[in-house]
Amino acid sequence: MPQLQQIARLPDPTDNCAIAIRDLAAGTAVAHAGSRFALSHTILEGHRFAIRPIPRGEALTSWRQRFGIASRDIQPGDYVINAGVQLELSRRNLDFALPAQPNFDNLIAPYAFDERRFTPAPPLPLHSQQRHFAGYLRSGGRGTGTRNMLVLLGTSSLTGGFARALASRLASLADDCANVDGIVPVAHTEGGHSAPNNRELLLRTLAGFMAHPNVGAILAIDYGNEAITNAELRAYMLANGYPLAHLRHHFYSLGPGFEDNIARCREVVRAWLPQLAQDKRSPQPLSALKIALQCGGSDAFSGISGNPLAAWVAKEVIRYGGAANLAETDELIGAEAYVLDKVERLETARQFLRKIERFQEWVGWHGQTAEGNPSGGNKYRGLYNIALKSLGAAAKRHPDVPLHAVIDYSQPMTAGGFYFMDSPGNDLESVAGQVASGCNMIFFVTGNGSITNFPFVPTIKFVTTTARYKLLSQDMDVNAGAYLDGEALDELGARTLDLTVDIASGTPSVGERAGHHQVQVWRDWQQTRPANVAVLERRSYSGKPLDILPADELPRVDIPVYQTERGSTSELVGMILPTSLCSGQIARMSAEKLNALGLGRGVGLSRFVALVHTEGCGGSVVPEYLNIQLGYLQHPKLRHT
Template identity: 35%
Template sequence: MAQVSKLTIRLHGSDNVVIARAAILAGTPLEEEAVTTRDAIPFGHKIAVRDIDAGEPIAKYGQIIGFATDAIAAGSHVHVHNVGLHDFQRDYGVSSEARATAFLPEAERASFQGFRRANGGVGTRNYIGILTSVNCSATVGRYIAQSFDKDLLAAHPNVDGVVPLVHGTGCGMADSGEGYANLQRVLWGYARHPNFAGILMVGLGCEVNQIDFLLEAYGIERGPLFQTFNIQSAGGTRRAVAKGVELLGEMLPHADQARRETIPASELTLALQCGGSDAYSGITANPSLGAAADLLVRHGGTAILSETPEIYGAEHLLTRRAESPAVAEKLIERIHWWEDYARRNGGEMNNNPSPGNKAGGLTTILEKSLGAAAKGGTTNLCGVYRYAEPIATKGFVFMDSPGYDPCSITGQVASGANMVCFTTGRGSVYGCKPAPSLKLATNSDVFRRMDEDMDINCGAVLDEGIGVQEMGRRIFERLLEVASGARTKSELLGFGDDEFVPWQIGAVM
């Protein structure tokens, strides 16, 4: 439990640094730590609370986040100028902390108002999607959405809107391998996503990523709520747009027949995400979201943690919670894949945090990862999945993805997430269609400055003394309201048309 004083936060008794709650001047006594600051300390940054020798570990959260590159005197600013990172041994402790989850009896579980689909899926929204197979059909996909009669859409109030899902790949790529498989899984996942009442899929005609191949591979059948065509067969751009508008018009009355009904919270699948992080992310918003994820799991639902490069260095906290050694090994295999992937591309896993993260007080990827992993709560890790692979397990799971937020969430939604919770300390303005995204501010300053974008102020954990568990309960209750149709801030601002970003891997041919 964090110990909060007027000026600093101590996260663990063994830590040799504390975090500044406000900008602190040099020469300021920190009475609770019996030390005086030697430097000016920015808001959210770290302060050494004892002398630290060169090469000695820097400890935060009771974990190693880096190593002193020079001797650091007590009271000094601890950041990128005097902290580095090198390999060190970590104990994976496979399944050592796995515990039986205390599920609530079904009669005590929460519910929401959602859309029950014919295939058994449950949606929290009722969109029609325009899904493009290739970059070459992206413009036509957008034109179809722009040309659709808005008055006709307004006459069908049970439809939330028409969403063009366009991307920059689908041709100039190998027709096999990891990159192709990623794209196929994403398109299949969106084509059958329960937040869509209907899908119109538009291709060019000569691309590598052929629509018919996708339909055959995944057993998708055309019908009133799933239609396809390509631009070349339609006779070019203008005729293709006209054809697309016509098909949407035919689909609309069928989609409008959907009605919300009472659904158990066990049908919620929540994407856990963070972006524009700061030093408070791992103290307020991420642990609070973890508490909400624990609640969702207890109610029988599913929570998906992702962003593999951003749990790098904290993966041992997850392997300890793996329900079986096989689950732990899947996560370790993904970590090794990423190490090789970064090496093959001339990079390194510690190329994070971003400049914005560093400005917010995060020094190394380990520090960021330890805070990011808190989004996953405390329940068992029940499964590990590849990018956009369908989630077939209830409970807390992990889906492999880049740390790039739109790309990561695209995979989570394709895997089945019908809701998103996104923590941010710097102020990300991400929004998502078809899965509504709740923004959780890590500090009260960003919540006040960006009140039209932020949904929940987790800064109240520090500023108002609200417990993490209580904040988690508030997040969970708001999730149920949004799942039932209440609009998030990003939905009110119209975000979501440009956040569809499938993960591209492999050579451009």
């Protein structure tokens, strides 16, 4: 008969629910704390079961925090399941029976902060001896770079495609240029239409990209007539004290002729390369490191292995004088008590709670609530509701580390310590803000295997379980599952800190070697007040083709076409359709490789295309999204998808 610790984990010894560390068969006998019980149903890896009686009306707990209320009496060994998880599992092709009914209701209780009991937490004591990495010290207060990149920035969404095309033409110029870590595009979806509501945020983010210490030189590209232009970006940087004079940069506006523009930009880049080659790494203190703490594709073990490991390393960086940045506001709702357990100043705690309240208000403007955050994948992997997801996400703050400051999205960090940055729960949008705030390293924790990377800041990817690491060893840097397997956190943390120093010093991360990366800035929000929500809810997009005039009313034009069961088309293409924003870059790279190999031409395909988009990450998937995706799949041009 296995002991509980052999098959499950308790985030805290006082919890009344345990987390299965592997699939457990129904009837499995378990010994714990002098008692024995059997599992009522087959329990999926990452899902919870009761370890002692929980009467109806009593709270279910993890990390000593309440995440649900028993809706019926729960016995030791019972599968703990709510309605949302039961619905999600019913959609999966499972080969075992689920409980007939849910046995608990979600509990997302409003957090009450008692200022009278607040006690300021002292900063962490610093290490007596400094540790160093090899970095690029920048002038003008820009900080220290962990990379020396030449960046091609599409200032708005309208020039992102040109930036990508330019990078594909010029990337090889860096191959034989010493001390140049790459030529990369930064393309995003914002600033292309009139009067964006995120104007200030977007300008601050682009300014942060421009002045980032990992940028050796940057070419900003616009048309000159967008909502956000190079002229406006330059004026913003000068007005807000960004050290533009200490940065190799060029603002370029596109003119007529694609190839002419390519040639002009190539000359700008060529002129910079000898200068970039003169940049040298030198020993720099770890106090110059600023770590972005992120998670995506989270599972039940994110808060047990991956996030605590990232927190351990971040704590060490802070003790050397560096900084760490926690974000994703909506994924901390329900974990306020943990985040505010240690705070250096009362006003900082107030600022954090104001950010939470404002985010909830904004979500309400769009007819939604934060409770809809966990995705289907999150639920399948054991994150039953926003409370559990938030508690796991908050574990990126080590219990010993006090909250130093709260900042806006992409607001620069000015000192060491632990920061909270206001941002959405979308991984890519949040990472972009952290980079713009000055983060020169990214820790990305994943359970499902998200492979997010950023173009000019190295990402160290932690995966939460050994089994998943074995599946994704070519995409992950750190197996946090070793902690679940019995390795001491201090030992695993020390090795991960060594890896962090190596990658900061120039060793490519796994993601950098793979070559995939993408950028998404916090997107414009259409609602600016709690009005017209009913109109939003009534909108419908079927995904069906638009009606056209009858054939006898159209002029006759003779062109060669393919006749397909879905209509006539001038060419046949193969499409790679990412189901979410997070897989867009992989889809794009796959299409490029297939085209380079010439695959499909023997069966009539002219090319492969990737339909990269901004939707499908996190939360519920609305019918409009599904209908539009189905509409793409039925397009007459498509022969293979």
